[in-house]
Amino acid sequence: MAVRPPGFGPVGADLRERARDQLLDTALRLFVERGYVGVRVEDIAKAAGISRATFYKHFSEREEILAELFARLLGREPVAAPPGPAAEALPRIRELLIGAAARMVTNEQLARFVYTLPIRHAALLGQGARPPVLEVVDRMIEEGAAAGALRTDIPAALITAHIARTFEAAMRDWAEGRAADVAPHVALLLDLAFEGVEAAP
Template sequence: MLDAALRLFTEHGYLGVRVEDIAKEAGVSRATFYKHFTEREQVLAELFERLLGAEAGPEPVLASPGSGSTEQQVTVLIEDAVRRMVGQEQLARFVYSLPVRHSALLRPGAHSVPPVFAHVSTLLERGVVRGEIRHDVPLPLLTRQVLDALETAMRDWAEEHVQDPLDHVRVMLGLTFGGVTPR
């Protein structure tokens, strides 16, 4: 059903697809659809989890605390996430072209937070302890800033404002870590 929904969402847009359309495309009844999902938004949340979750490929192994700066480690982690998402191009372009903040798609419960989000937070926390990252800003805000850079880069790519999402995410992370004023 998720694959059928993605095909329809890609072809007709999220708002142009009804539950009935998804069920028909998947070859199931509406009742069967409702056995798996309570609403169309749940399908969207599952697609988002597919993009950023374990199904996107093997989870990255966090580098040991002494292997590179926090900025380097976070950049490697985010670049890996971008590569995995681009490997699911149709899904990535669909999700990042939606006019919603992706944190709104995270459902409490079963899958909780995508692994890349948790890994970014862990790396930043290590960076705070090592004195490489500001300690006067709450960790959730630091984490959100990095994830906003990822989301912005992916959205710009999905909307075809940039060709290479990896180059773009590097620029966005550079702004996140270095700011906009010369060092």
């Protein structure tokens, strides 16, 4: 019977995944305590009980940790549009984004950290990458415009960007303590944003 060398196969992959998770948890704790700028790779490695060289076996840089934390917050599961007709795109988008915010705040420490970062979150996702929920919003906007529910003189991508900035502003307000409850605040800001993109009756 062949013996697998350490670090290979399902057991090795599981150990690597657990080590990455431990580094992410440690980094998040340090970022929350000291701020992102105040934490170096050496600090994360030391607090996790590993060497700097071992850290670099899992992450190439500190920014990669940020990207992974953001991906963890957004979730990796596919996002489905709420059911309903295309003509009801805006109420369905509202439902979708309130649900996304509610899921994010179940990990309150991570959500507050990410949405109080002094950098734009898009920078964490890598070139061309977007939160999965925005891909769904894009499709719903296009379908809503085709159904006559949304203005057609504004490009769908611009409407999605407007909605994305509104969602981010609502999340940041909550993270920085300007809104006590995230769901009604997201709903309020979305309602204000929707006024300008809804088709005239």
